[in-house]
Amino acid sequence: MVDSCFRCGAELGAPPALCASCGAVQPFRADLSLYAVAGLPETYDLDVQTLRTQVLALQKGLHPDRFANAEPAARRYSLEWSTRLNEALAILRDPLRRADYLLQRQGVDALGEQVKVADPELLMTQMIYRERLEDLVAARDLSGMEALRQEVDTAATGVVQRLRRLLGVLPCVEPEAAGAALRELQFLDKLLGEIDRREEHLQNA
Known part of the structure; x- marks a missing residue:
């Protein structure tokens, strides 16, 4: 048309x-x-x-x-x-919002409140990262926090690469895998923001 x-x-x-x-x-x-x-x-x-x-x-x-x-x-x-x-x-x-938009376009609400996904591996990763961050904050280890931030940023880049593969052909033929990657990226993005806030707080304290 x-x-x-x-x-x-x-x-x-x-x-x-x-x-x-x-x-x-x-x-x-x-x-x-x-x-x-x-x-x-x-x-x-x-x-x-x-x-x-x-x-x-x-x-x-x-x-x-x-x-x-x-x-x-x-x-x-x-x-x-x-x-x-x-x-x-x-x-x-935004890589996160772009992936979410494309999945929403085909009816997949991977980040919706009604989505209850028990991913033991992701839950364990979240727990480990958060414990490491709390330990670094308690020790006021700014160099360690920067190293953690770089590690998380690298992990997020890897997830974006995975989404490029999963969403390389649209509509996505592996929506569950793409949804899992999207939730992982959402966690890593939030963690990066939290690391930056905690780092800034320590620098200004």
């Missing part, structure tokens, strides 16, 4: 936000994925710099200030597109 401008009928590019022929901002389409909004192919292995460049260019052309004197509909359309572009950038640039 080829999108056409509601005003002049010209064929629209991707995303179908602005008409290159007459300059009209197009009605926002709620059915578009965040990838389509950003004008990018739907893939987990996404180049974040390309995403950022693409979204910033689109935001510049669709900024509500450019349509301040336009008719109310055009102002509304530009605001809707701009809001959705902000959402696309925030979600798709």
